[in-house]
Each structure stands twice: as C-alpha cells, then as structure tokens.
Amino acid sequence: MNRRLFLASSLFGACARDHRPRLNVYNWSTYIDPAMLARFERERGVRLRYGTYESNEEMLAKTMTGNSGWDVVFPTHSRLAPMARAGLIANLDHSRLPSLRNLHARFQRPAWDPNLHWGVPYMWNATGVAYIPFQDFAVEGWSYLWSDRLRGRLTMLDDPEDVIGACLQKLGYPFGSIDARQLAAARNEAVRQKPLLRAYLNAEVRDQLVSGDVLAAQLWSTTAAQAMRGNPNLAFVYPEEGYPLYCDCAVILRESGRYELAHDFLEFLLQPDVAAANARAAETATANGEARVTRDPVLYPPDDIYRRGVWPEALPSAAQRYRDRLWTEIKSA
Amino acid sequence: MKRKALGIYSAFVLAFLHAPLLILIVFSFNSSRFTVWEGFSFRWYRAAMNDPQLADGLMNSLIIAVVAALLSTLIGTLAAYGIWRQRSVILSGSLYLSLVTPEIVTGVSLLALFQWSFRFLHMRLGLHTVVISHIAFSIAYVAIVISARLRNYDRSLEEAAMDLGASEWHAFSRVTLPSLAPAIAAAGLLALVVSFDDYVITSLVAGVDSETLPMVIYAMARRGVSPVVNAVSALIVVAFGAIILLSQRLQEK
Amino acid sequence: MSLRSRFLLPARVWMALFFAAPMAIVLSYSFLTRGEYGGVEQPWTVENFIRLAEPIYLSILWRSIWIAGLSTALCALLGFPLALFISRSGRRRNLYLQLVLLPFWTSFLVRTYAWLFILRDTGLVNTVLMRLNIIATPMQLLYNDRAVLLGLVCNFLPFFVLPMYATLERLDPALLEAAADLGARPFATLRRVIIPVSAPGFVAGSVLVFIPCLGAYLTPDLLGGGKTVMLGNLVQNQFTTARDWPFGSAASLVLMLASALLLASLMRSRMARELT
Numbered sequence: 001m002n003r004r005l006f007l008a009s010s011l012f013g014a015c016a017r018d019h020r021p022r023l024n025v026y027n028w029s030t031y032i033d034p035a036m037l038a039r040f041e042r043e044r045g046v047r048l049r050y051g052t053y054e055s056n057e058e059m060l061a062k063t064m065t066g067n068s069g070w071d072v073v074f075p076t077h078s079r080l081a082p083m084a085r086a087g088l089i090a091n092l093d094h095s096r097l098p099s100l101r102n103l104h105a106r107f108q109r110p111a112w113d114p115n116l117h118w119g120v121p122y123m124w125n126a127t128g129v130a131y132i133p134f135q136d137f138a139v140e141g142w143s144y145l146w147s148d149r150l151r152g153r154l155t156m157l158d159d160p161e162d163v164i165g166a167c168l169q170k171l172g173y174p175f176g177s178i179d180a181r182q183l184a185a186a187r188n189e190a191v192r193q194k195p196l197l198r199a200y201l202n203a204e205v206r207d208q209l210v211s212g213d214v215l216a217a218q219l220w221s222t223t224a225a226q227a228m229r230g231n232p233n234l235a236f237v238y239p240e241e242g243y244p245l246y247c248d249c250a251v252i253l254r255e256s257g258r259y260e261l262a263h264d265f266l267e268f269l270l271q272p273d274v275a276a277a278n279a280r281a282a283e284t285a286t287a288n289g290e291a292r293v294t295r296d297p298v299l300y301p302p303d304d305i306y307r308r309g310v311w312p313e314a315l316p317s318a319a320q321r322y323r324d325r326l327w328t329e330i331k332s333a
Numbered sequence: 334m335k336r337k338a339l340g341i342y343s344a345f346v347l348a349f350l351h352a353p354l355l356i357l358i359v360f361s362f363n364s365s366r367f368t369v370w371e372g373f374s375f376r377w378y379r380a381a382m383n384d385p386q387l388a389d390g391l392m393n394s395l396i397i398a399v400v401a402a403l404l405s406t407l408i409g410t411l412a413a414y415g416i417w418r419q420r421s422v423i424l425s426g427s428l429y430l431s432l433v434t435p436e437i438v439t440g441v442s443l444l445a446l447f448q449w450s451f452r453f454l455h456m457r458l459g460l461h462t463v464v465i466s467h468i469a470f471s472i473a474y475v476a477i478v479i480s481a482r483l484r485n486y487d488r489s490l491e492e493a494a495m496d497l498g499a500s501e502w503h504a505f506s507r508v509t510l511p512s513l514a515p516a517i518a519a520a521g522l523l524a525l526v527v528s529f530d531d532y533v534i535t536s537l538v539a540g541v542d543s544e545t546l547p548m549v550i551y552a553m554a555r556r557g558v559s560p561v562v563n564a565v566s567a568l569i570v571v572a573f574g575a576i577i578l579l580s581q582r583l584q585e586k
Numbered sequence: 587m588s589l590r591s592r593f594l595l596p597a598r599v600w601m602a603l604f605f606a607a608p609m610a611i612v613l614s615y616s617f618l619t620r621g622e623y624g625g626v627e628q629p630w631t632v633e634n635f636i637r638l639a640e641p642i643y644l645s646i647l648w649r650s651i652w653i654a655g656l657s658t659a660l661c662a663l664l665g666f667p668l669a670l671f672i673s674r675s676g677r678r679r680n681l682y683l684q685l686v687l688l689p690f691w692t693s694f695l696v697r698t699y700a701w702l703f704i705l706r707d708t709g710l711v712n713t714v715l716m717r718l719n720i721i722a723t724p725m726q727l728l729y730n731d732r733a734v735l736l737g738l739v740c741n742f743l744p745f746f747v748l749p750m751y752a753t754l755e756r757l758d759p760a761l762l763e764a765a766a767d768l769g770a771r772p773f774a775t776l777r778r779v780i781i782p783v784s785a786p787g788f789v790a791g792s793v794l795v796f797i798p799c800l801g802a803y804l805t806p807d808l809l810g811g812g813k814t815v816m817l818g819n820l821v822q823n824q825f826t827t828a829r830d831w832p833f834g835s836a837a838s839l840v841l842m843l844a845s846a847l848l849l850a851s852l853m854r855s856r857m858a859r860e861l862t
Contacts, residue, residue, distance in 0.1 A: 024541045029552030049541050052552050057826040061441070061537065062458075064625055065448040069457045069541040082622070152726065158812045160827060199729040199811025203555065204702070210367045213707040230367045317622050324828035332646060332815040336674070343671040346664050347685060350743060353700030354689045356710070360703070412597030419590045426846075427601045430609070432793070433845040435801035435821050438838040441831070442608030469604040472597060474794065481790035482752045485783060501589040516752040519683065523748050526690045550693040566692035573691045577684045 023261050024049045026059060026070040028248060031123065033281035036274050044264060063088060063253060071256035072265060077112045077247040078314045080119050089118045090254045096263035099270035104289030110247070111311050119249030120266050121287035123279065125299070126245045126309055127162050128238045130209060130224040131216035141239030142170040145216060146189075151196050153215040155208075158200035160327035161312060162244065163190060166218060169241040175310045178319035187326040191333045200331075209234060222284040225298045236298045238305045245309040247287060354570060361563035377564035387565055390549040394529055397460060397545060401467035402525040408468070409475025409524075410517055414505065416476070417483045425476075432473040439470055440537035447538060458540030466538050467528040474527060475520040482516035616835035626831050634836035643820070643837070647844065650817040653731065653806075654799035657738040661746040661795045662788065664739065669750035669787070670780070673757065683751065686744050698737060698808050705733060705809075729811030737805040742798060746791035753787030754780075797845050801838075817841050 029052035041048050051070070053059045056079050062068040064086065075083060083089050094100060100108075100116065107121040131139055134149075145154055145166070156163050165175040167186035177183060198214060199205075203223045208214040210230035219227075224236040250269060252262040268274055275288035285299040301309075315323070364374035381387055416425050431439070443466050447458060486509070494504040532547040539545065546565075553562045616634055618626040637643070672682045689697060704710045707724040715721045727733060757780065765775045803818035815823075821841065824834025 029555070051541060051544060052548075053536075054552060054555055055826060057829060058536065060829075061444065061825075067448065067452060067457065085622075155811075158807065194813070197811075197813065199813060201811065204699070204808070207367050208706065211706075211708045230365070317620060320828070321620065321830065324823070324830060327828075328646075328815060328820065328823070329642060331812065331819070332642060336671075339667055339671045339674075343668045343682075346668050346743075349664075350686065350689055350740060352704065353697045353740070354692065356700040356703055357692065357696060408596045408600060411593040415590050415593035415597070419588075419594070421594060421598075424594060424598055424601065427605055428597075429793075429849055430842060430846060431601070431605050433797050433801075433842045433849070434609075435803075435818060435838050435841060437803075437822050437825050438612055438835070439608070441825055442612045443604065445611045446604070446608045465604060468600065472600065476597075477790050477794060478749045478752050481749045481786045482756065484786040485753060485756045505589070515679075515755050518680070519748045519752050522683065522687060523744070526687050526744075530690055530694055532694070547693050547695075551695055554693070554695050554699060562693070562696050566696050569691050570688060574688060577681065577688070581678075581681045 020045055020047045021258070021261060022047045022049060023258055023265055024051070024069055024071045024256075025265065026051045026053060026062075026068075026073045028052065028074060029054065031074070031248070031278075031282045031284075033277040036268075036277050036281075039274075040265065040268050043268075044261075046261060048265075063255075066255050068253075068255070070253060071258050071262050073251055073253060074122055074248045075119070075251055077110065077119075077121075077249055078312050080113055080249060080251065082314050083251070084118050088254055090252045090256065090259060090262075091117050092120065092252065092266075093259070093263060096260070097267050097270065099267055102270050102272060102275070102288050102290040104287055106306075107247070107287040107289075112247075112313065113249070119251040120270065122248050122250050122269065123282055123284045124245060124247040124287055125221045125284050126238065126243055126301070127157065127166070127218060127220055128224065128236055128243055129216060130219040130227060130234060130236045132209075132212065132233060133235050139216075139235070139237050141237065141241045142166045142218075143241070145218060146170075146193055146196065147216075148196065150216050152198055153213070154196055155199050155201045155205045155214055155217040156193070156197060157218050157220075158202050160323060162218065163200070163330070164323055164326060165244055165312070166239075169239065169243070172241070175242060175244055176312050176315065178315060178322075180322065183322060183326060187330055190330045194330075194333055206230075221299055222282075225296055226283060228298065238301050238308065240308065242308050242310055245311050247311070354566075357563050358567040358570070361560055361567040363560055363563075366560055377560045378568070380561045381564040381568065384561065386544070386549050387546070387561075390544050390546040391565075391569075393460065393543055394546040397463050397467060397535075397543075398525050398529040401464050401471060401528040402521055404464075405468045405471035405524045405528075406475050406517060406521040409472040409520065410479050410513070412472065413476040413479035413483060414509070414513075417480065417486075428473045428476050431470060432477070434470075436470075436531075436533040437537075439466070440534040443469065443534070444537045458538055458543070460540070460543045462538045462540065463535050463543055463545070466534050467531065470534065471524040471527055474523055478520040478523060479513065479516055482513060486512070612835045613839065615831050616839055618832050620830045620832055634833045635840075637833065638836055638840055646815050646817060646820055647840070649814065650800050651844075653734065653738070653816065654796050654802075657735055657742065657799045658746075658792050658796045660735065660739045661743050662792065665743055665746035665750055665791065666784070666788075668743075669747045669754055672747070672751050673754040674759070679755075683748070686747055690744065694741060694804070695808075697741075698805065701733075701737060701740070701809065702728065705736075728809065729813060731810065731814070733809040734806050734814075737809040738799050738802060741805065742795045745794040745798070749790035749794060750784065750787040753784055753790070757783050793849060796848075800845055801841060 023046055025048060027050065037048050037050055056076055059073055059075065060079065063070060063073060066088070103121060110121060113119060129139060129142065129144060131144065145156065164183070164186050167189040168177050168182060169175055170189060171185055173182040205214055205217045205219065206223050206227045209217060209227045221236065228234045228236065250266050252259065256262055270288065272288060272290035272292065275286045275291035276293050279286035279291060279293050286293065361377055362373050363370055364376065365371035412424065447462050451457065490508055491504040494508045495501065499507065530547060532551055535545050536548050539548065550562050550565065615626050617630050617632065619629055619631055621627045672679055675682055705727040711727060712724040761779055762775060765779050801818040802816065803822040806814055806816045806819055821834050821838045824830045824837060
C-alpha cells in the first residue's frame with residue numbers, strides 16, 4: 001500500500017510539475033534567512049530548492065564528480081582554488097553583478113581570489129578563545145589554553161586545522177606551516193595539553209560555557225557570540241599570536257545550466273538589506289560593507305586586531321597527509 | 334517468582350533506555366535555547382510546526398523508511414529462508430560483509446557507483462537512491478534476525494507437509510511462514526527504525542529534493558542552535574507512542 | 587530453477603548490484619593514491635596497507651576491539667533478561683518490543699546530546715548527588731571510556747534484544763514446566779534448557795552489536811570528547827577532513843576483514859557445539 005503511495009506521489013509530483021524556473025542552492029545550515037529565500041522566489045518568479053550541509057568535505061564529495069544537481073554552493077575560501085583547478089567553478093560575470101561594490105573593502109580583492117573570478121564572499125568568522133574571566137588574570141591568546149588552572153575545564157575544537165594551527169601560532173610559527181620540524185613541535189604541544197583537556201568539541205561546547213562547566217574553549221567567533229548572549233560573564237579574545245579567518249563564498253558550479261538565474265541570486269544576496277537579514281539569521285559576520293547590522297566587536301574585530309588574522313590556504317598533498325597523521329597521533333595519545 | 338524479578342529488571346532497563354527521551358521532552362518546554370532551565374514555553378513547538386523543512390524531511394523519512402523496510406524485509410526473509418534450505422556461501426558471506434562495512438564506506442562507495450552509472454543513465458541522486466541504499470544495508474539485518482529464528486526451526490515439519498502432498502511453495506507459505514511471522518515482524522520493525530534513523534549514508538546519497546529528517550535535525554543540533562529539535566523529537570515520540578498504544582488496543586480486542 | 591533458488595534470486599541481484607559493485611570500487615580505491623583535492627588518482631600502490639601496520643594504527647584496532655567487546659557483553663547482560671521477559675509476556679509482547687524501539691524514532695544525535703546533559707558536571711546526575719550530599723564535587727562522568735560504553739550500550743541494546751526475542755519466542759513454556767516437574771532447580775533449567783535454545787539469538791545479537799560498535803565514530807566523538815580514536819573515527823576522518831580516500835578504504839577493508847574473521851570463528855564454534 002505504501003509502495004503505491006510512493007509511486008503515486010512521484011507520479012503526482014511529475015504531473016503537478018512547477019513550471020517556474022528552478023534554482024538549487026546548497027549552503028551551510030542556518031546560514032540564511034528563510035524569508036529572504038521566499039522573497040527571491042516571489043520577486044523573480046522562480047522556485048528555489050535549498051539544501052544544507054555540515055562540512056566542506058560533504059559538499060565536495062557530492063560536487064566533485066560534476067553532476068550533483070546543485071547550482072550554487074558556498075565553499076570556504078581555501079577550497080576555491082582547488083575547486084577551480086578541478087574545473088568545478090563557473091567564472092563570475094561581473095557585468096551581471098553590479099552590487100559587488102557593496103562588499104566591504106577587505107573583500108573587494110581578497111587574497112584567495114583577487115579578481116573575484118570564482119566566488120562572492122558571503123559570511124566570515126574567525127577562531128579565538130572564549131573564556132570566563134578571572135579577576136587577577138588577563139587572557140591574551142592561545143597560551144592561556146595551556147594554563148594549569150584550567151585543568152579539566154578546557155576544550156579545543158575538534159578540527160585538525162584549528163588545533164594544529166593554534167599550536168603552531170603559540171610556538172611562533174606560521175599557521176599554515178608545512179615544515180616537518182615545526183609541525184612535530186606543534187604536535188608535541190598538543191599532546192602536552194591533553195592532560196588538561198576536557199574534550200575536543202565544536203559548537204556543542206556552547207552550552208557548557210554558558211552553564212560554567214567549561215572555563216575556556218577554543219571557539220569560533222559566531223558560537224562565542226551566541227554563548228555570550230546566554231552568559232554575559234563570558235569573554236572572547238582574538239589571540240595576540242595570530243588566529244585564522246574563514247570566509248564562505250558563493251560559487252556557481254560549472255555543471256549548472258542556469259548561469260543567469262544563479263547570477264541573479266548572487267546579485268540578490270549582495271543587496272544591503274538582504275545581507276543584513278541573512279547576517280542576523282546566521283548570527284555571523286557578513287562580508288557586505290553596506291549592510292546595516294550592529295557591529296558586535298566579537299564578530300567584527302577592529303582593524304588592528306583584524307590585521308593579526310591569517311587566511312589559511314589549501315596545503316600541498318604531502319603536507320596535508322603529514323598533518324593528518326599528526327592529528328591521529330594527537331588524538332590517540 | 335522468577336517472572337517478577339525479571340519484570341523489575343526489565344523495567345529498569347527500559348527506564349535506562351528512555352532516560353534521554355524524558356530529558357529531551359522536558360527541555361523541549363524550556364524557554365531558553367541553552368540547556369539551562371529558564372521557564373516553561375511552547376515557542377519551540379510553534380517553531381517546529383512552522384518549519385517547512387522539518388515537515389518535508391519527516392515526509393521523506395517516512396516514505397523512505399516504509400518502502401525500504403517493506404522491500405528489505407521481503408528480500409531478506411526470502412534470502413534467509415533460501416540460505417537455510419540451501420547453503421550459499423557467497424550470499425551469506427556478502428550479507429555479513431555488508432553488515433561489517435562502516436557506514437561511511439557504504440555511503441561513499443554507493444555514491445561513487447551512482448555518480449558513475451548515472452552519467453550513462455542520465456539520472457540524478459534522489460529519493461530512489463536513498464531507498465536503494467537503505468535496502469542494501471537493511472537486508473543483512475533482516476536476514477540475521479530470521480536466520481536466528483530458523484535455526485531453532487524443525488526442518489522435518491516442512492518435509493512432513495510435502496510427504497502429505499503439499500507443494501514446496503505451500504510447505505513454505507502454509508507451514509513455515511506463519512511460525513516465522515513474529516520474527517518477520519521484529520525484523521521489519523528493526524529495518525524500519527534503522528532506515529528512519531540513518532544519517533551518514535543518507536546524507537551522502539541524497540539528492541536535491543530528498544532531505545530526510547535526520548539530516549535536518551543533525552544540521553540544527555550540530556550547530557547547538559535550538560531546542561526545536563527537542564520539540565520535534567518529543568512530537569515524534571508522542572505520535573509513535575500513541576500509534577503503538579492504539580495498535581495494542583486493537584490487537585487485544 | 588527450484589523454489590529455493592528463486593527465493594535467493596532477489597537478494598543475489600540486489601547484493602551484486604548494490605554491494606559487490608560498490609565494494610569493488612572501494613577495493614580499487616585502496617590501491618590508489620590520494621588525489622590532490624580529494625578523491626583518488628593513479629598511481630596504483632600498496633602503500634596504504636603497509637601504512638596500516640604501524641603501531642599507532644594497530645593500537646587503534648586493539649582499542650576498538652576491546653571497547654566493542656565490552657559493549658557487546660553489557661548488551662547481552664542487559665538484553666537477555668529483557669528479551670526473555672518480553673517473549674513470555676503473551677499478548678503484551680508487541681507493546682514491549684515497540685517500547686524498546688520507541689527512543690529510536692528520535693535522532694541518535696539528539697539522544698546522545700540528552701546523555702551529555704545527564705552526565706555533565708552541572709548535569710542531572712551530579713546535581714542530584716550533590717543535593718543529596720553524597721558527593722562534594724562533581725564527578726567526571728563524561729568524556730571518558732565509561733561514557734562511550736554507556737552511549738554504545740544504550741544505542742545498540744535493541745539490536746541485541748530483537749534477535750534474542752525472535753529466538754526465545756520459540757521457547758515452549760511446557761519445556762520449562764517439564765524440567766521443573768523432573769526436579770530441576772531454576773538455575774539448572776536456565777543452564778540446560780534456556781541457554782542452549784537461545785544460543786542462536788546470542789550469536790545473532792552479539793554480531794549485530796559488536797560489528798557496528800567496532801565501526802562507531804559518533805559516540806566516541808561526542809561522549810568520549812574526541813579524545814580517543816577508534817577504528818570508526820579513523821575511517822570517518824580519512825573520508826572527510828583528511829580527504830585520504832585510499833587510506834580510508836584500506837583501513838575499512840582491514841576493519842571488515844577483522845570483523846569477518848571474528849564472525850567466522852564464532853559461527854564455526856557455535857555450530858560445532860550445536861551439532862555435537
């Protein structure tokens with residue numbers, strides 16, 4: 001009986017086909033305001049199909065073979081060059097994107113894509129240290145996370161790039177180092193930290209920061225901002241040793257046959273009010289300079305702090321493999 | 334005497350299994366989005382009802398689970414019975430191997446298969462690919478449950494029936510099948526639940542229009558974003574609980 | 587074609603298409619090299635398998651077997667009496683079965699988060715114990731192997747209960763009465779009557795618990811705090827963050843082989859004992 005239902009519903013679906021043009025958008029979860037999607041559908045008379053993913057790798061696994069069905073995806077900036085080299089990205093037609101000038105000055109000629117050939121910067125965030133302040137102690141950077149007073153009440157992100165990067169920066173080395181000795185030293189730092197470490201947690205640690213279970217965490221600025229709303233006693237610092245910045249960019253896949261519509265969508269996202277609504281819904285920092293949002297210093301660091309940040313790049317294969325090997329060693333130590 | 338002890342023990346085990354569920358339900362009424370109690374509120378239920386993604390996901394999950402469970406129970410039961418009557422090392426070997434394969438590997442390998450073959454067939458990922466994948470891994474579960482039941486089953490019953498003039502088919506359908514019925518029901522339930530709850534494989538082989546409930550929930554929960562997830566889970570539990578009680582009443586009549 | 591062969595046909599076709607073919611793909615992946623941007627590329631190599639023999643990966647294998655074995659034992663301990671109880675519950679059988687499965691209609695991730703809440707420092711257990719003055723400072727219940735075991739057992743218990751129930755359901759109460767009439771004490775009845783009959787259920791249940799536990803990754807990540815690496819984590823990591831599909835394929839083939847061997851030896855020992 002249910003098989004008939006399945007068949008019937010697919011038949012019905014085929015017959016009751018929407019004759020509006022369609023656009024398939026694949027984005028990070030909770031990264032857009034649904035009202036904006038509805039507005040785009042209304043204004044352009046199209047049907048938007050919106051799907052979400054949790055990691056770049058998940059998205060890449062689907063798009064890599066070139067017939068995933070998606071038109072627009074949002075990779076993190078370091079994935080743009082590899083994707084372009086693999087021939088997955090359709091070059092942007094600037095004549096269709098007059099609102100590119102709305103982008104904040106920092107994102108007009110970004111390091112990973114200076115001519116904005118590949119992707120339109122969308123939202124960005126950074127990794128830093130969220131903590132419960134003690135009166136006698138000033139927290140400056142990564143080194144706080146090796147403090148003995150945090151024994152058992154400290155967490156790091158469950159992400160090799162962030163953890164190894166933080167260790168490297170703590171030791172004064174570059175975040176994207178591919179030097180074997182520097183990486184080995186970073187591994188030793190991480191292993192040294194393990195007895196103090198409660199767990200490797202991502203956004204899940206937010207609730208434990210709010211309740212006070214955890215005293216300090218390596219955390220993304222977006223999650224930290226959320227936690228601070230739940231517990232105003234919390235603080236966030238952008239480490240003085242340096243910290244990574246991440247930007248997710250809207251990209252049109254070459255396999256898509258809907259270039260015009262896709263460009264329309266990207267142009268739509270660049271409108272200040274749309275960008276503001278999306279930033280509010282995603283609770284993160286927008287790359288749009290014209291959008292009117294409260295510039296929370298946790299999400300929008302001032303210029304001098306911003307200058308300390310680095311934009312990680314895609315690493316060569318051998319270095320990537322070595323890092324991954326180190327991550328396994330760190331985790332099993 | 335022994336039954337009472339058994340009953341109390343079972344009650345404890347069931348309570349242990351249901352503890353997370355109760356917590357879930359309690360916190361679905363929390364007015365704060367963090368797991369610190371702030372006050373009583375229905376806001377997450379309202380949010381859940383108004384979320385079209387959740388409704389779509391639930392519908393997809395149900396369709397997939399029912400279709401996959403039906404087909405895999407059918408195929409798996411037949412396979413288990415066939416293997417019981419006539420050994421097939423290759424088939425039982427591959428069934429066990431499919432059980433043993435990590436989900437991510439099943440997912441990635443099926444994705445590769447689909448992507449490769451779809452280029453020639455001009456098809457895309459969708460509900461059908463999810464159903465196919467779910468059946469692929471559920472067959473082994475069903476087969477194992479039925480095989481376990483069959484090992485205690487007396488072969489001679491069927492042979493006796495055939496001596497008395499029944500055909501092979503009748504010996505199976507009139508003699509063996511009825512006594513397998515509870516095991517088939519149990520296996521079908523297992524297949525249903527396994528399919529409904531699957532995330533890893535589904536997320537890899539799902540297409541543009543085939544987001545399932547676990548995918549939606551994972552997305553929400555992983556971000557630590559909101560107790561809408563709790564509200565949805567509470568609604569599901571209450572709905573299924575009601576269905577169970579109802580079917581029990583009907584059975585007892 | 588005889589009836590029996592026809593019964594096997596659908597399963598054979600399905601497995602050939604949707605298991606054997608993908609497995610062939612995975613097998614070929616394990617002999618290839620990591621692609622620059624993920625995926626696989628030439629040259630062909632056995633390097634991935636050689637790499638697996640390093641001590642770090644062997645220790646991961648051993649640890650996974652240990653935790654999976656312990657989880658299976660706990661599931662058997664908890665699940666056997668429960669299955670026995672359900673099989674003897676007459677008309678309420680289906681009700682109890684479905685009660686066992688009820689939590690599983692919610693997402694696994696959400697249930698695990700609920701356990702996080704129960705076991706946290708400021709969670710349910712610690713708060714209650716501190717209020718009752720049983721402990722002074724919170725116990726570290728989370729982010730260790732104990733919590734991982736708890737999560738695994740909680741999640742895989744039905745996988746043991748269902749096949750166990752399917753087997754025990756066949757147990758004739760008359761047999762037990764007969765044993766009692768003949769003067770057997772309850773423990774002897776358990777040993778001589780119930781356990782032999784339930785043996786296939788034990789085996790099936792253990793298989794259905796042990797194997798997924800071996801490949802589990804979400805539970806060790808969430809409840810173990812990501813501080814330990816089990817085989818499941820290793821494989822998961824290779825196919826996602828590390829983007830090293832060949833190594834991940836090789837690791838999972840080893841995982842599958844190890845499980846298959848364990849399975850085979852278990853099957854053979856049980857069957858041998860049953861036939862004699």
